[in-house]
Amino acid sequence: MLFAGGIATYLVLAARGENKTISAQPTSGPRRAATAGAGTQPATADSFRQGPCPFQPGSGIIQGRDLICGTLTVPEDRSQPQGNTIRLAVAVFKAATAQAAETTPFLYLSGGPGGATLSELGPYINQANRQAVTLGRTFILFDQRGTGYSSPSLYCPEVDRFNQSTKDQNLSRQANDAGYLRALRSCHDRLTAEGIHLSAYTTIADAQDVHDLIHALGYRQVDLYGVSYGTRLALTVMRLFPQDLRSVILDSTVPTQSNLFTSLSASMQHAFDTLFKGCQADAFCSETYPNLQTTFYRLVNRLNAHPVTFNDLQYGPILLTGDGFAQWVFTSLYVTSFIPDLPRAISEIDRGQYTLISETYGELMLAQDISYGMYYSVECGEDMRYTSLQELNKSVSVLRPELRPGMQDGLEVDYQVCQLWNVPAVPPEQKQPVTSSLPTLILSGEYDPITPTSNARQAQKTLSHSYLFVFPGTGHGVFLTSPCANLIMAEFLDNPQVQPGSSCLSSMGEPAFV
Template sequence: MRYVAALGLIATCLDHHAAIELSPCDLSARHGRQEVDAQCGTLAVPLNPHEPGGETIELFVAVVEALAEQPAPDPLAVIAGGPGEAATRFYVTTEQAFSRIVRNRDIVLVDQRGTGRSAALRCDASQDDPFLTAGGVAGMVEASVECLEGLDHDPRFFTTSVAVRDLEAVRQALGYERMNLYGVSYGTRVAQHYLRRFPDRVRRLVLDGVVPPDVALGPDVALASQAALDALFDRCESDAACRAAFPELEQQFLTVLERLTTAPVEVALDHPRTGDPVDVLVDHWMLVGVVRLLVYHPATASLLPVLIDAIHGGDYRSLVTQAFVVTEGIEDLAVGLNNAVVCTEDVPFTGDVNLAAQASTYMGTAFMEIVVGICEHWPRGLMDEDLREPLISDRPILLLSGELDPITPPRYAQRASVGLSNAIRVVGRGQGHGMLMVRCAQRLMAEFLDVDDAGALDLDCVERIRPFPLFISRMGPGP
């Protein structure tokens, strides 16, 4: 699709008389460190889809134009995860991964309602308590109640079932006949449900870090994260350089976890981004939060041996610094939207949770206690009756999984693929949550969207994917 920058563009939807006026804009990440040229606009949609004449909210929409003069007619719509991450922010920070695709296809970005610039449902965090853990489980539940009371909109209308209707309204308003979809993590749930609702409007799907429709996220979180951490300990033990540097790595971690559980430490330092002096309580909550986020990705998981050893030696500043670094990446997460989705689509369907199994993990039972406690106060929103039914489709679908994914393990993709007759499953060795930044996956995505026969996709590069080398000092991996 070509745009005339001087005049802007009115894309009309004849069925609903909706329009999006697009004009040149710069998409930016946090603190303006990255920018992407795009065409941006807004689309007004009903807050409550059952009251089309009632209150409206505006969806923020951006289109990154294809580089080709005559691009393919079907764009790629990018759906972010979370729940609560804005598609525009996600794209800016991962733009390079889509460089092959944007050569020949427009990229459509819609900040899902409740995220980014689409009536975001935000909850503020304290800069000296990045994980909001100072009050324990009760404190986090209380913070969520305060967030709920301060929201500008009724969270019952901020769910996956409503989000897919929004995406369809945007497609119509932009005038595309069909779209391809890329969804990551929670975004795979949105992508699958969009395909279920509007099958004729989907050409192909790429699902990265797959959430099966019939799986409630929550009960597996602690178990999958423990499995990823155990794999890292095993890998260090089997690596001569790592074993020599950290012969008691797992025991060091358990010692530190117990120490910070019984005797938290207060650390005074300058905030690594703002420079403001802050006093931070270093406790087991912080350790668990940092480790959980670091094992998401192989590049950050590789830092854990050095970090654990440093903390074991009493260097708590290293942990605090990592806490601020990893939480900066999620500060833009719309926690209110996250709660709205989880309390509607996950927690009510968790069934009997094996708390004994969770208690044996480094995370313990706290994660489930927190989300269940939060959802006792949050209202359940709109949910289609078939949202949680297994998806059945003959559309070509590429499913990407990291071998060590601590939140959506490869078995989830296997489960989701049962009813998908043209599914291609790829598992990246040694990879974590989301394969987007793996070059092989980037190549596969681009070729999958371009080739006539998706089943003939060349998967040779998958065998060449290698784990990220473990750090054995602050200088990096060993020789």
């Protein structure tokens, strides 16, 4: 299949890949969403209500003893306190010991935008891994507005149904794009008919929700962790509510001043180049797959001209085009544990064998756990409103010629989606770098395809009390994929004023290609 809305798929998959072990011009004076500050309406201290967990806790975790769940009620639009409300799904894993309960709570922000938190992490935490995942602290999770178990949900089943129904069809790009746009129009029209104000689903609103959550739970400060888009949200909290934070951890950074659409082509090319150079530098890989780069680009052309069908173990027949193949390799680089297998997988496909891709394609590319409505509500107002079709088309020039048509098509489709979504631009100050002296730990994976280390360095320039560590052989989302990262994070949280040790980095090494 040709992936509908390819760029949204590239970016939204960051929410699923993190922490895994396996079109007219915008107007020159766009409408602006409300900013934080005067006139906004906070949630009240009694707006958190305990209730049953919406997920099955992991083995040995008992609700009430180890885990508290509930909902936080906040205004949808804080300039209209008598208007709609949102119920945010919350889960708090209690610290395992009385001494640990005295430490600052640890608040986790997922990526996307549009990624679910509770369904991804809640059932994963069990008594055996609890210490490693929570770092021994009170561990706060919540589904951001429009996502997961929070209500209302901006999930778009229309998009998932379209992707499922066309996964084995050889559609032209034009037919594929038209179907995707129809699906999103149906989703948009349904959400707005339900009375949902899509312009209220922004990073600034998310940050206000974080502020309310901290205080509704009775805390004065938290240690804040964000991954992928969650880092942009964390940076926004740093800007708007620094008094709420003791320290911050940014994992796979998305700076507020960056533009995901115009930077994607450069990130993609860098990701593929890193893989090919890594294989070339490895004695086994370079001998076993001596022409990996040539093979890859030849396959993109060949599969676009002559797509093939293979059977995914979970999702059945899949039609694989060159664009879909490139997207699968790109997305696989998110997952640290799969990076060593990629040269072999590329070589297999070149020989007409699909063992490895059949084991991972569906989970990475078709899993139905992303809120596309939240994704477009945020990204259209935050990034697409601050670029142009000319800039988007210009951005693809950094790509190899084999990759440009698919990328350009995807960017143009998302441009059209944002015209349909028609949310206002965020205030210009949201697109400025965040300047802060808060202690900040920045983590970056060497092979991260979507948030490269250059992103981390860009954000670090205005964070005066920050420490940056790059993890060899690691993809997107360093926490929970690297024991070394957990050690560095734990030491940082014990004393954020002092740079943590990093001797474990020297023993990590590059991917052990197979």
